[in-house]
Amino acid sequence: MxxxxxxxxxxxxxxxxxxxxxxxxxxxxxxxxxxxxxxxxxxxxxxxxxxxxxxxLVMPGTAAETPKRQRQAEFGAPAKYFSRGSLDGATSVGRQMARRHAAALERAEAETGVPGRIILGIWGRESGYGRVAIxxxxxxxxxxxxxxxxxxxxxxxxxxxxxxxxxxxxxxxxxxxxxxxGALGQPQFMPSNVLEHAADGDGDGRADIWGSEADTIASIAAYLDHHGWVAGRDWGFEVAVPEDVSCTLEGPDQGRPIAEWEAMGIRRITGRAFPEHERQGEGYLLMPAGRHGPAFIVTPNFYVLKDYNMSDLYALFVGHVGDRIRYGMGDFQAAWGDVGAMYRSDIAEMQRGLEALGHDVGGADGLPGFKTRRSIGRWQEATGRTATCFPEIGMKAELAP
Known part of the structure; x- marks a missing residue:
């Protein structure tokens, strides 16, 4: 509208x-x-x-307003993004594609360092492995x-x-x-990315992201490689965050070696140790629903996935589906809370209130990104509350500018 x-x-x-x-x-x-x-x-x-x-849309010559609603799923309740049907469908078909296109996936990984399971996660999310009508x-x-x-x-x-x-x-x-x-083809590239990253994966001299699965695989890998995928590192790990570790430590600008997060008491939720080579690398706390959902220590590769689509939930879905395809992993162990039902206009109003108090929320756009989440947590801590780091309807009246 x-x-x-x-x-x-x-x-x-x-x-x-x-x-x-x-x-x-x-x-x-x-x-x-x-x-x-x-x-x-x-x-x-x-x-x-x-x-x-x-x-x-906004008529030429008129001013835009923050929409009350948003069509994209990642702006709603996080649990809906990880619905049973979406996860199971992307995983089961992804395993078929892993077998069918093993050679193309192996070739793309050898050339770019991007794991086949990650390529499959993106391909599945973007176009259902080419099966979704565009x-x-x-x-x-x-x-x-x-x-x-x-x-x-x-x-x-x-x-x-x-x-x-x-x-x-x-x-x-x-x-x-x-x-x-406006996104095109099986990888759902914007046109400028077609010009820059579409690749010939089947050796026929053309880069056909509409009809060629091998070209689609090579193109997704080329995109992630260009945006800085670090070969040999994972995308991230689900973790348990102790109550004495503040959720306000979230964000890609507050990274530290994973070993330091471990020393603070953060553990993989599976009970397994972090891989030794990952312990020495930088990691970042991610809590996309604040204290109301799963928590993660993610690597720089998580933010490469966000270059493909800026949603935290998108990048999580891709990494998670890739892990399910390759390793047979199950659901995230922590449950998503009943959050994400507020209008964007309500959250934008809260963001403006936080800005008036001196917080950097990353812009009053109505989207609860990491800067908004941790600003809410810092406001909660400053007012003597337990930090949950996620917008709640009862905060609106207190934060109204």
Whole structure:
């Protein structure tokens, strides 16, 4: 839905006309400068109109508001992200794919250091190993979001990149399908990532992330390698955090050798020791639901997974499914609490209140990231409460700015 309350009352036909002018006056010169032909440009936008049903739209000339709701699952209750069906489906099909594509996975790991199980975790999450239908018109999505969304400059750049993808012959412009966010192919790359990371995994001279499983595997590995995957290190470990270790120690800017976390009393929840080579490496406390859910010591590779998708829960899902595929691991041992039901607008209001008190929450965007979680914990500790490090509805009135 559009962010501005009165936006839908405007004349849609007039806005559509402005969109066509924007395509010709703004997009075409930029695309032409990048080597896109007029033929490709015309084909890309043949019959394309604005999609008024996409999320996070804002009419040109109006101000965006924090949405009350958010369509993406990771902004809801964490437990829903790890539903029985999602976990079991990604694991069972992933094991089939591990056997079917063993050679391609081994080759990708040898070339990049990225484990096959991690590649499978991403592939499964992004497109169900290529089985999920991707139905949106990429140029409709990217054109709409480039013209009138809360992140218009970003999507405008991706629209130009999509035109370059079509010009380069990856896929015909009128056949280019995407997610509602503009992501392409089985790895669900944004167009700029197709240009930079799409790889030829089957040796046919093409990088086909739409139809080739081997190319999809090689491309995901190439992406993670480029973003700094550390060969030989894991992504992280579920742990038990003693009550005297504050949840406010969470975050990638508060890392320390895993041996030091161990010395503070943090233990793997399985009872097994941390691998010796991991004990000497840096680790970070992660508590995505604060004291209301599982806790983890994660490695720098966890944050490489977040470069693929900025959600903590996404990176956890990928690592966890990979472990289930490769090692037969079961569910996280700690349960997710009944949290995550607040509106984004409520959390944004709390964030503004914390900012007024001098806390760095990472921006009042309504998303409870690690900076918001630990700011809540620090506020709780400063007011004599037990730190839980997660937003709760009863905090709203106290934190309202």
């Amino acid at each position: 559009l962010a501005a309350p009165g936006a839908m009352a405007q004349d849609k036909a007039a806005v559509e006309a402005r969109f066509r002018v924007w395509l010709d006056d703004t997009i075409w010169p930029r695309a032409q400068a990048r080597g896109v032909s007029r033929e490709t440009f015309e084909a890309a936008f043949d019959g394309v109109r604005l999609n008024w049903n996409l999320p996070d 139905t949106h018109d990429a140029f409709e999505v990217l054109g709409t979001k480039g013209f009138m969304s809360t992140r218009a400059p970003y999507f405008t750049d991706e629209l130009i990149a999509a035109l370059e993808v079509a010009e380069a012959g990856f896929v015909p412009a009128r056949s280019m399908k995407s997610s509602w966010a």
